[in-house]
Amino acid sequence: MKPRRRTSIRRRLLWLSTLVSLLTLGVAGGLFMVHDLGMLRRQMVRDLEVLSAVVGDSCLGALAFDVPETAEKILMNLRHEYQIRQAILYEATGQPFARYQRDPEPAPDAPRLNDAGVLVDVSVFGLGTVEVRRDLILDDQILGQIVIQARTDELAAQLRRYTRIAVLLLLATLAVSLTLAWRLQRRIADPIQRLAARTREISVAGNYAPRPALPEADDELTDLYLGFNAMLDQIERREQDLERIRASLEQRVAERTRDLDILVREQRLMLEALPLGVLHLVERRVVRINPRVTELFGWSTSEILGSSVAPFYADPADFAEVGRLGYAHMSAGDVYRTDRLLRRKDGSCFWGRLIGQAIDPSDERLGSLWILDDIDLDKALERRLQQALDERSQQLRAANRELRQANDRLRRLAMEVSLIEEREKRRLAGELHDSPMQKLNLAQMQIASAARRRDSESDRLLEVGQELMREALQELRTLQFELSPPVLYQGGLGAALRWFARYTTGRFGLELDYVESSTLPAIDTDLAVVLFQSVRELVYNLIKHSGAGRGRIALLGDAESIQVSVDDDGRGFTPAALDGLTSGEAGYGLFGVRERLSLWGGALDIETKTQGARVTIRVPSTLRTRS
């Protein structure tokens, strides 16, 4: 910037007063000149109008009686007017009728005639020419038109005179104005210059103490000096106040700076010790981070700062989605949380939890703060938990399935039990009908017959009846043993099985042996009942279906388990029969046996031998009660 030229106020006042004087005079002279020239021009036009009227009227006769010589003679009278350049008389048809020219001049335009009246057409071409046109009318009939053109030399001469006078006036005014202003401005400019010099001293040295002396005259300058001195007083007081305020402010600034330093150090320590990554992003580029970020990603601080966060995402789609969703949340002032798979410098990935918030939602240029947490371990635990949950669910489904199957088996078992009971009832009913009932009926008839006869035959009949009743009683006792042998509750399982082997041999003709080990543990009564019923079912099946003539019941046991096996030398089991036993679709009562044993944790094994079969029952000896 170009420095402004310094001009003293003294010189400015001088030039200003002079300029104002010259300007005033110039404007007044210009207005006067314009007015005078205008008036002169109007006077000239008016004279020409009168002249055109006089000459035109004089030419009316010549026009009316077609005497151009007379018209030209009249026009020649215009030669006495030196400013007239030319005059032309036109006929009504527009043809020139007579003409006067002082010098060869270009012809004016063709006449523009009116229908009636008098027209004065004045055209001013600058200061050079004035043209007046007048229609010549006789008895309301236009005979022609006269055109007079005149120079404006008089106007130009008058303008030159005015110009000379104006220049002389301006020079005189300039001289007088300069002289007067030079003398008068000292009274005004000198005190102002002294005041300005004092102001410069104050601004340079800053010393307000010396006050400038008052000027001699008692006027506005004195007021200015007094005001200046009062202003100095106020400035001094303000300066002192400002000094105090500045000292106070400096102290407060120092305190606040110290507090701020402490706060900054605390924040830095917190950020450095924080197990979370903290990032300050602007337009998705990293502006500031804490050391944890470098640990999480494996990039150095210099590599991260200024770069985009796009490489941090394992999937570019995540980068785009976080940009779309996250910044929509943050621009609304919300906190955005998301879990994303992130990528380290070495290419390995980890799960990170991102929490972002805009510093100022209304000004996105300030960027956003993001907190990054490594949740890889949480994710692994979550996965394992989910896996365990899945496995447990699978187990639960399997258990449910087994439970449903068990329920099915129980239902079949209950049906089987009902069938067994029904078969047992039928068998017992048949047993009771076939033998004890018949014998009791026969004994009743024998006794009744003996009572009627009352002779020697009566004694024989009574004996027969008594014998029949004893046999029936024996059979009823046997039947009672079969149903629930008392020896089972009194002598235990071994005694019951031994009795049952003997009974079977005697009853069904099957050579059934019984053996037992010497290390049998004590067997619970309920388990003993189950095992006895199972063995009885196996033996009855053997009798019904195997066609065997010999068999053996073996009771073995130790501290771990109890084992009962039934061997025979019959035809054994076919593979189809074995499959039926396994699925429970076949009969033989073996299915019910197996199911009852399973309630005790036991199992039933069937083994087909070269001749015959072996069915083995195993139950744990430690598990003696139903689970």
Place this chain on the structure above:
Amino acid sequence: MSPPRLNLGGWRLGALLMLLAGLVSAASAQTTAESETLLVGLKAAYVYKLTSFIDWPADEDRAFVIGVIGAPRVRERLDELEQAEKRRGDRPIRIQAYAGPADITPCEILFVGEAAADSLPAIVRHLAGRPTLLVGDIPGGAGRGLAIELFRKPDILRRAERLRLRIDPKALADRGLVVSAQLYEVAEVLP
């Protein structure tokens, strides 16, 4: 072979010259007739224009009458003024033709044609003392009673004849008529 010669005998040449003379005279007669017609119209127009340059002593309470005597063609052209309802001031212009001096009634202008040249003294006597402007085309009429005489004057520059005015100021003064100075400018004035 020489071209055939035109053999103009004495009588043939005479007949041809007579034919050419006849044609020339016919054309000349036609031109003269047109000039006369224009001249008659110009005379009628001059008579009408004179009304604008002359002041009569007092306006009569009747039509402005222009009488014509001895100039029937001029009267015909002046009749056109009447038909056009021309006026002088507030007074309508009427054209009146007179057969002889005795028929003349009071009028403002009386045009006396060459045909009435002999009757001019009688006309002057008949109108003596009356404010009637006597105009005519009788050669030498101005000075013999006509106040304004219309006469033909050759224009050398334009190679044509122009109709000009000749004024007898004495005749005008005798009848109490005032003529505009402009009329004096364009007319010859008898001493």
